[in-house]
Amino acid sequence: MDISENEFRDFLFNNHRENFSTIIVGRREPIDWPDENFPPLHILLQQRSERKINEALDNLEGMVLGASELRLTRESDSTTRIDLVGNSESSGLTIIELKKSKQTERQAFSELLAYSNHFCTVFPGLKESSLTSILVAPMETRTTRDAYAQELVSNNKCILALVPKYENGKAQLSVYYPDATYYKWFENNLLDDRSIITVALAFQEIKGWIDLETGQEGVPAHSVKALNILTSSISNMLEANGYHSMCYSTQPWGEIASGLNLPFPNVIYVAAVNPFSSFRTAITEEGISGNSQAGRIAEVQAVHDQLSESEQEFWIETIEGNFHNRLIRLVRKEFEKLLKNKNNEKIRFEISLPDWYGLKTSFIDSVTVNHGDIYLTGLLREIHSEYMEYAYKPGVDYALYYSDDIPKYFYRSLRVFLPIWEILSGLGVGKEEQE
Incomplete structure (x- = not known):
């Protein structure tokens, strides 16, 4: 000019x-x-x-x-x-x-x-x-x-x-x-099971507040409401902290819960996209490798080569561990805040780190349970919303994964567990796996 x-x-x-x-x-x-x-x-x-x-x-x-x-x-x-x-x-x-x-x-x-x-x-x-x-x-x-x-x-x-x-x-x-x-830096394998980290927070039954299913009547309405409020609040916290995640709760079927006498029958799961997953980025003797496009690997390699020699070998492992540990701390802190009470009673709970693929395919953890609503944050929420835009496009059936159960109205698709799970799983499959 x-x-x-x-x-x-x-x-x-x-x-x-x-x-x-x-x-x-x-x-x-x-x-x-x-x-x-x-x-x-x-x-x-x-x-x-x-x-x-x-x-x-x-x-x-x-x-x-x-x-x-x-x-x-x-x-x-x-x-x-x-x-x-x-x-x-x-x-x-x-x-x-x-x-x-x-x-x-x-x-x-x-x-x-x-x-x-x-x-x-x-x-x-x-x-x-x-x-x-x-x-x-x-x-x-x-x-x-x-x-x-x-x-x-x-x-x-x-x-x-x-x-x-x-x-x-x-x-x-x-x-x-x-x-x-x-x-193109955002590849479908961001949604691959191997790119997801999971935190499972299991806690006790809270009589009168979060009760288990009894008989054939299903999970009590007050328990469903309470669990959904917990997962919704944790999800909002994850959104504020920049995580791309899904959050939901489970309770075992009534006959299983009564038969096994589980100390921590309520479970809140947080599954988050792990930007540092070894599946996509790993350090080997030959340098940086992983299931990702060559340009991204080269960029990571360029950063790695400028680190001090003492930091290079475990650099990815360290930042991945820090990412996971922060997620654990945030989930725990939010849970403890939500279940503070006037009587100063401590709610007993435990935290585990299940493998996402193993969790999804576990009969005990994912089939013989009642699922609460699922809440999405960040890119996962945006991706699901975009998918549903295609699914409801007039005259075209883009509902590729679970099309039989796409509800009549859009709003009904926002919290239903199984369709969301199937959609995100399908979108995360790599091209070579689809073939």
Whole structure:
């Protein structure tokens, strides 16, 4: 651009204060998937992200820029300035940060996220996902491109990147869509049984509150309600801590419970995607290996090679163990909090770490039990929701795994245990296993 950042900012404010959206070009429809089968995970995530970008673009219609160089001042801190601030009925509060040089766009992206966070501090109760953040920059540095895609895919931010152009007194902002190669890092084997870690928290019967099934009447309604509240709360905590997980409870069938006199008949299971699974990433004498695309393995290898020699051998094992241990601590802490009581009675429980595949195929643990509702977080929730969108698509039967039991209404698909389990299992099967 043959114009400075400040001049470009002033030009936008003075000339496009009430029609900012009219100078945005390059919008396109989300990537198509013509195959009649359900798309692979990377295509699904690309479709979802591109829909989010287009929804954010739609919401900018009617936005009015209300301030230029808005000063943010805190006690004992230097004053910072936001390039442009807008607002509209659809986009809500909108923050725009401008950079014309690739040397400064990474800093601008960091500042943009910091400004969003600042407004959440000024207006308690506001979340960053409730406002719109726009980076106007060349998008030429990989760090910025990767960070932008990460915010779209994993952090559920309402964020846009626009590439600026200014010629002959006219401005143009081109929509930036992350390259398809980014999404290919998300492979179907993320959902493979070997990429899942499990925490099982088993606890005692609590008479009058969480009772076991008796006779042929099934699990008492108050027990079902209590178990679902526990798993729902644990699931919310996992969502807040960034885990992609499923959480559900079980109780043994009445005749089994009475016959075995189990000390801990109630079980809450948390199964979470393990980003450090040895199945996908392992250290061998030859270097980094695993069931994953070559590009991802090479990236991990590059990081591994820069570690101190003493750290290299057990690096993956250590970070995987830390990830698992943190999950255990979080589940335990939330459970103990939920079952605090006025009488200060301690609820007895134990924690185990079953193998996910073994748990799923165990007759005792997964068949001869009553299942509570299942709660999904993170990518697992998004993937299931996307699958159901396909399943309910008019005129096309995309319900590939459990189609006979897809309920009539969408809302009925959100908590039913067996269909969700079957769907996620089917989506996680690798291509070579399907054949």
